[in-house]
Amino acid sequence: MLYQKETAYQPVGQFEDNRFEKIHNVIYKSSDKASILVAEEIASLIKEKQNKKENCVLGLATGSSPIKVYEELVRMHREEGLSFENVITFNLDEYYPMEKSNIQSYFFFMHEHLFNHINILPENINIPDGRASLENPNQYCIDYEMKIKNAGGLDFQLLGIGRTGHIGFNEPGSHENSGTRIITLDHITRVDAGPAFLGIDNVPRKAITMGIGTVKSAKRIVLLAWGSNKGDIIKQTIEGEISTEFPATYLQKHNNTTFILDEGAAEKLTRIKTPWLTRSCIWDDDLKLKAVVWLSNKLGTSILKLTDKDYNDNGMSSLLSQEGTAYDLNIRIFNKLQHTITGWPGGKPYADDSNRPERATPAKKRVIIFSPHPDDDVISMGGTFDRLVQQGHEVHVAYQTSGNIAVSDEEALKFAEISQEISSDSHKTCEIIDFLKNKKGNENIDSLEVRKLKGIIRKRESLAATRYLGLPDENVHFLNLPFYETGTIKKGKISKDDIDIMMSIIDNVKPHQIYAAGDLADPHGTHKVCLDALFIALEKIKVKEYMKDCWVWLYRGAWHEWDSNEIEMAVPLSPDQVLRKRHAIFYHQTQKDGVMFQGDDSREFWVRVEDRNRLTAEKYNAFGLADYAAMEAFKRYFF
Numbered sequence: 180m181l182y183q184k185e186t187a188y189q190p191v192g193q194f195e196d197n198r199f200e201k202i203h204n205v206i207y208k209s210s211d212k213a214s215i216l217v218a219e220e221i222a223s224l225i226k227e228k229q230n231k232k233e234n235c236v237l238g239l240a241t242g243s244s245p246i247k248v249y250e251e252l253v254r255m256h257r258e259e260g261l262s263f264e265n266v267i268t269f270n271l272d273e274y275y276p277m278e279k280s281n282i283q284s285y286f287f288f289m290h291e292h293l294f295n296h297i298n299i300l301p302e303n304i305n306i307p308d309g310r311a312s313l314e315n316p317n318q319y320c321i322d323y324e325m326k327i328k329n330a331g332g333l334d335f336q337l338l339g340i341g342r343t344g345h346i347g348f349n350e351p352g353s354h355e356n357s358g359t360r361i362i363t364l365d366h367i368t369r370v371d372a373g374p375a376f377l378g379i380d381n382v383p384r385k386a387i388t389m390g391i392g393t394v395k396s397a398k399r400i401v402l403l404a405w406g407s408n409k410g411d412i413i414k415q416t417i418e419g420e421i422s423t424e425f426p427a428t429y430l431q432k433h434n435n436t437t438f439i440l441d442e443g444a445a446e447k448l449t450r451i452k453t454p455w456l457t458r459s460c461i462w463d464d465d466l467k468l469k470a471v472v473w474l475s476n477k478l479g480t481s482i483l484k485l486t487d488k489d490y491n492d493n494g495m496s497s498l499l500s501q502e503g504t505a506y507d508l509n510i511r512i513f514n515k516l517q518h519t520i521t522g523w524p525g526g527k528p529y530a531d532d533s534n535r536p537e538r539a540t541p542a543k544k545r546v547i548i549f550s551p552h553p554d555d556d557v558i559s560m561g562g563t564f565d566r567l568v569q570q571g572h573e574v575h576v577a578y579q580t581s582g583n584i585a586v587s588d589e590e591a592l593k594f595a596e597i598s599q600e601i602s603s604d605s606h607k608t609c610e611i612i613d614f615l616k617n618k619k620g621n622e623n624i625d626s627l628e629v630r631k632l633k634g635i636i637r638k639r640e641s642l643a644a645t646r647y648l649g650l651p652d653e654n655v656h657f658l659n660l661p662f663y664e665t666g667t668i669k670k671g672k673i674s675k676d677d678i679d680i681m682m683s684i685i686d687n688v689k690p691h692q693i694y695a696a697g698d699l700a701d702p703h704g705t706h707k708v709c710l711d712a713l714f715i716a717l718e719k720i721k722v723k724e725y726m727k728d729c730w731v732w733l734y735r736g737a738w739h740e741w742d743s744n745e746i747e748m749a750v751p752l753s754p755d756q757v758l759r760k761r762h763a764i765f766y767h768q769t770q771k772d773g774v775m776f777q778g779d780d781s782r783e784f785w786v787r788v789e790d791r792n793r794l795t796a797e798k799y800n801a802f803g804l805a806d807y808a809a810m811e812a813f814k815r816y817f818f
């Protein structure tokens with residue numbers, strides 16, 4: 180189960196010497212706990228070297244993956260006296276061209292997250308120099324490589340992995356024995372870096388990177404991968420053939436490498452996704468459902484038509500012998516899936532609810548829909564939202580963040596100029612216009628007033644959508660959680676203030692149902708932080724009597740959908756309801772037409788979500804269930 184609470188500090192999956200896996204790996208429930216263990220490994224290496232009066236040479240990575248490792252090393256330095264005096268570091272890479280002072284530089288990143296907070300000697304820090312003024316970049320790269328060798332070689336190399344399979348910035352096509360050099364970044368890598376640079380156009384096209392050969396020369400390598408975004412590339416790297424197309428696969432040849440994964444990053448591994456193909460399984464209800472759904476998908480056969488032979492041919496003979504015949508198993512699973520479908524997401528009043536996802540009573544429920552940004556509610560559950568209102572429930576929407584950084588300067592300028600034309604004497608408006616007109620790319624953070632304007636634009640768009648769905652304005656709450664309000668893509672940490680705000684809205688509404696974005700794709704992204712804030716608030720508030728009657732349903736964010744076997748409530752949408760949902764999404768005008776945080780999917784949000792909702796319905800239909808136009812999907816969270 181994805182959302183069980185952590186009970187132990189134990190890995191949830193160990194490397195299996197099966198025919199699929201070629202790299203040692205360990206899976207943890209939480210990336211935070213796993214990062215602490217990695218920091219402990221680094222700390223004991225540093226101390227071991229200290230005892231031998233030797234230097235410890237560390238290869239370091241940037242990006243979101245190692246942040247918590249650095250945080251823990253800093254904590255160990257501060258609280259436990261871990262000294263870095265014998266440490267020499269070599270960073271993997273740097274954008275090119277890139278000035279050290281630029282907040283997007285890896286130089287800046289490393290100082291902010293690690294070097295400024297520990298006692299490393301400045302002369303022991305090595306980060307590729309990305310300055311355009313570098314006289315002979317190629318010679319510089321050769322010297323960097325030599326410097327690593329002269330320091331005694333890398334004792335430990337920390338890595339992240341890009342979705343292209345890059346390690347460092349060794350993009351597809353990199354040679355196994357490559358050394359430090361200048362490379363051209365892959366398009367996907369630039370897309371992924373886009374948010375940090377406030378748009379892909381600002382991401383440099385080149386970088387200096389250690390080579391695959393340099394990385395592989397390290398005595399010990401630990402690669403970190405968090406979140407389901409990394410699921411495909413992790414499977415490819417651990418299970419695929421070695422190939423220059425996926426440079427990280429060269430690590431298969433290194434005999435002291437460990438991949439540290441969380442459940443999201445590991446979810447595509449054969450032993451996790453289809454464990455019956457790698458070992459004998461204990462067939463609990465969740466696994467049975469997963470297996471039958473997988474088999475039906477794989478064979479393109481509806482569930483009631485699966486035969487004994489289908490099960491036996493696909494590694495499930497033990498399931499069959501446990502269950503009797505395919506006939507009995509098929510019917511059980513078919514009914515289970517059928518019972519997830521309901522047109523009454525708030526429960527069907529006065530109906531027998533023993534086989535329905537929601538309770539019939541109370542007939543009119545109080546509902547809070549938490550939406551990380553001001554449009555996730557309509558994008559991810561606009562149809563369900565619409566039904567809840569129409570079926571007479573007291574629905575509240577709580578927008579957790581202002582979403583202000585996703586409004587472009589051009590949009591903000593447009594609204595400021597409209598406001599100026601209406602009332603030309605506003606001093607504030609003039610200041611805003613002045614600021615926006617003189618802003619140089621993404622170099623400086625928006626002024627407070629500009630951020631405020633961008634937040635108001637998103638607020639007004641949300642209100643247009645919620646009014647369209649029939650919600651009174653007083654049921655729409657703009658929480659403006661403080662962790663988000665940094666003015667940059669990098670957010671602050673969840674604080675007591677965030678949790679207090681979350682608890683206060685729950686306490687005011689006393690909901691029977693809470694909906695929230697269960698988005699695990701990016702553990703450092705806003706959606707995950709918003710989810711964590713909800714989980715913490717629920718933990719604190721669950722003692723209240725009214726919370727005993729509160730059910731929490733998770734929808735997935737704009738990017739993914741639950742797997743069919745994970746869905747516990749599927750709400751069908753008629754063609755008309757699909758159009759109403761589209762209409763509601765259209766009110767979010769600043770988020771249309773090539774928005775800033777589009778990702779590598781160039782489809783508009785409404786197109787993406789319509790495709791996704793149609794696909795969910797098609798999958799149900801392919802199982803042999805009713806044929807709907809679209810479906811929204813939810814998974815229950817138990818707290």
Ligand code: F6R
Pocket residue numbers: 239240241242243244245271272338339340341342345346347348
């Ligand atoms: C960083 C680096 C890259 C990143 C990779 C993953 O120094 O060399 O290979 O490790 O792009 O980035 P995150 O961790 O942000 O997903």
